[in-house]
Amino acid sequence: MNMPFYVAPEQLMKDRADFAQKGIARGRSVAAVECADGVVLCAENPSRNLRKVSEIYDRIAFAGVGRYNEYDQLRIAGIRHADIKGYTYSRDDVDPQALANQYAQMLGQIFTHETKPLEVEILVASIGFDTEGDRMFHIRYDGSVSDEDGFAVLGGQAESIRERLASSYNENLDFGSALQASVSALAGDDRTLGAEELEVAVLERADGGRCFRRLENDEISSLLS
Amino acid sequence: MTLPKFDPSEDPGPSFSGLMGRYPTDHGSIVADGYQQSDAVEITHGTTVVAARYQDGVIIAGDRRATSGNLISHRNMQKVFPADKWSGVAIAGAAGPALEMVKMFQLQLEHYEKVEGRPLSLEGKANQLSQMLRGHLPAAMQGLVVVPLFAGFDRRREVGRLFAYDVTGGRYEEEDYIASGSGSLFARTVIKLGHSDSNTKDEAIDLMIKALFTAADDDSATGGPDSMRGIYPIVASITSDGYAELEEDDIAARFERLLAEFTSRGSAK
16 A cells, blocks of 8 residues: 655645745736725736636625636625525625625635635625725635735735835825826836736725626726826 | 625626525525415406607606505505616506515616616616516516516617516517506506607606596596695606606695696696
């Protein structure tokens, strides 16, 4: 009988984390900003079809970075979770925290038990009826959750983007200035990003109904100018 | 409530009803084996709904009364609903299953749109409703008949379209106008006399108002304008700008004008 090689648990977890981080670092980043008008989600994404940002429910949006097929599955699972919950109870009972916890459970389970961890990082963002009620949960490949305050950055170069965004962020921004801050943080100092390279969606602060809306290229350009 | 996860071969895709079918819930079925509808149990019924095309799209409208036998059970029931941004659905028949069908239909369209990233075509939406009706057929055979109308703006063809249904799920696209429910015979006749595809929005709305008023005048199960309680039929337009319900004040004013016209002609006697 062959004995498997002993691998220390620390080493095993570190190898998996390195693997997942490498996968995530290859992709482009997403920035999300809470502001007076709602939440702006902005991704550097030249594709019009393989979306990074999408709608989950009335007041909840989703953003994912890393491997497209993996975060897209998580997106669909989130929509299903939210729609079933809203149908079974009420639309008011669908909340982002329960969804974030479920995502964390799923990612954590896969990270420790499956052959390969998911190479993704996701964000669950929701708007309240005022800025106080806005919430963002950042969930990593290993299932760790952080509650982000004001803005969040996902993806490979998250650290430097976060620093740039922190310097221009304040909670009284409107959609236009929040988008400008996100785009210049994503771009960095030595390049500029135009509407064709961006995917932008907003959660608009409204009293009811579906608050998620994608911005078309001309609207992005006019907000950026 | 956990995150639903499926094997690729089991995945329900963008269908919400397919998802609910694979997801254990404690909902009971509405169809009871071996039971026939009993006369002792009065089912709540919704009554007259109408829709017609006009130059910019379609108008869809319905009265507000629900009856249980000879009793009025609700005076302000909603029978006209947005199905999604560019379409509306109106229901007549057994109120409980009809409302559930609308809720499911709305979710089905929203779920598809979110999962797939684009909305269903208008034809696809009309077919979805048809399939839901076919699924409801066993309950219809036991007396819980639901007959909806579906109207929407076809964004590919840039035109408003109307669909009528029967209990078996039969789907019939109509060119000019449709009506369903107990007062539909009267409403349909009124629309027939005043209808034209080139009607303006104002003309189309007034025609719907007149049709519903006439239905209420001759059919006891259809509710007329109730100025005492401030309850008026729901009227909505669906155009390239989407589904928009008319203001209640506007509808009330139109009924007043219609009544004044009838009174001056002496035809309300």
